[in-house]
Amino acid sequence: MAEAVQEQAYDWSEYRGVLIYVEQREGLAKPVSWQLLGQGRRLADKLDTQLFAAVIGAQVEHLAQDAVAYGADRVYICEAEELRDYRTRPYSRVMMQLIEEVKPEIVLFGATATGRDLAGAIATHLPTGLTADTTELDVEPDPSRLLLASRPAFSEKMMATILCKQYRPQMATARAGVFEALPRDNQRSGEVIRLDNRMQEEDIAAKVLDFVEDQASVNLEEAEIIVAGGRGLGGPEAFRLLGELAAAMGGEVGASRAAVDAGWIGHEHQVGQTGYTVRPKLYFAIGISGAVQHTVGMSNADCVVAINKDKDAPIFQVAHYGIVGDLFQIVPALTEEMKRRKAAGMQAMHEEGEVGA
């Protein structure tokens, strides 16, 4: 009898659907929002349920259409001047109201500063379980419908799958760059439902005074090409060569933790453990040995080119193309050849255009 109580079956039939929080600043959505809608779509389909999106802000109506185009069946939107900037109290108030009314079985947020701030507050209010910083998300089908939320643990040395059996909704934050957004489809149709904001400005103590965008901002998460360097560069000077290659290709410069820790380049360039998880179309790993702490952050790249002196370096195990040699020779050659080819490509495009005209 006691055992039967312990393994009690919960009735969660009231809770259905997957809800994604769409993070934005000044009407611009964070890419992780669309990535999560993509993954949310996969989970919702597997559970044979609906995908919801929550859009909160001021003048963010266009994001509701975007959310539908990226896979949402229904978008809940709450617009008010008080919601222009993210602040914990008013945003968590809206999300709480939404979760209590809609009763989704799963709620996902980007593992950004804002996503973690908001999810942490909501999970405590509800209360329910919240898994941080997930990199794999799957579901068990009926009857359990459990979210299998997996995340790196112990400095990325292990992975752990975390479940929340006794509470609903199941919540998780997920790393940017890990999941793939669906291709945008403007033909998709979805429902848009408006929510009231119930919080007045005078009830909100926190005031956002200003926001200074990072000037030297590297946008690794959205970069299509990343030229990354590691310990093998031997010093900060060699990053100039990488910068030239990146500039020739229209890419960004990345770095391994070793190069960042050595002070050769800023932390905002760091890929992998405690840095960014990226999924560019093309990734150059130059002078990077390829420790798992680095490769967890870049192995989703479509194409990886590794350049290293040591042909046994583990980076070659995740590389599509490998060059063993001296980066100080190879990188400038790559830069020059890239300039030549791009110029030739432009020329060809230009000529085609003239023929067509």
Add this chain to the structure above:
Amino acid sequence: MLHIVVCIKQVPDSREIRIDPATNTLIRQGVPSIVNFYDLHGLEEALRIKEETGARVTVVTMGPPPAEKSLKICIGLGADEAVLVTDRGFAGADTLATSYVLAKTIEKVEQEWGKVDIVFCGKQTLDGDTGQVGPGIACRLDLEQLTYVSEVKQVNAEQRTVQVGRKLEDGIETVETRMPVLITALKELNQVRRASLPGMIRGHRYKPTVWTTADFPDLDRARIGLKGSPTIVAKTWVPEAKSVNCQWIDGEDAQAQANQLYDGLWDADLPARLGWVQGGASHG
């Protein structure tokens, strides 16, 4: 005088943890215990406020008895009092159960030493890596919540306001709010001091206040430890490095290698996928 509580955690230095390749399990032996370093940045900021405007600084931790060592370090750095909350019943807590106990602890600290104005936590712990306990405490105690703080710009004890810089992915936001407030610290917040010799002696001699479940008469037993934790670890594994077939570029010099590589990329239609040319491969 302001009363500041700093929440700390003694953690295994996860950077030192290795995986046993034979068994695929963590080798915990010989891994040093340290004060979670983000928490030390919170303590440092509390001590700076203490020096500038006057404040009482109380450090709290939930953990097993050896965590006393970390509290002594904090006293050595300049904290006034330290509390260890320890009980077998607290073991196995996830972030929800942890924030419950720490919130109860802070309430009790208020009863003992007076109303709390500011609570500092680290951005996250090295072993848990969640960043959820801070917001959890703020929520339970109805504190204002300022996470990912890289600069405390102003603390106005009279008007009871704080102004901070929050470091987000794309820039720095300046926010002002009222006390009581919970702040989570980034390492950019400050440089942590070294303990002075008298400080170290004081820390060494100091006996932290110890509270167990018995000291919390209204504690809900269903909300602590493993039982109060909605999340459970179902399994752990060591990720296998993804292995792809590496095509070696072995041209005789750098120029030949560059050509060979780009020919490969061009054959894979990369220029079109990157939008450098329209449609398929430009040659062919």
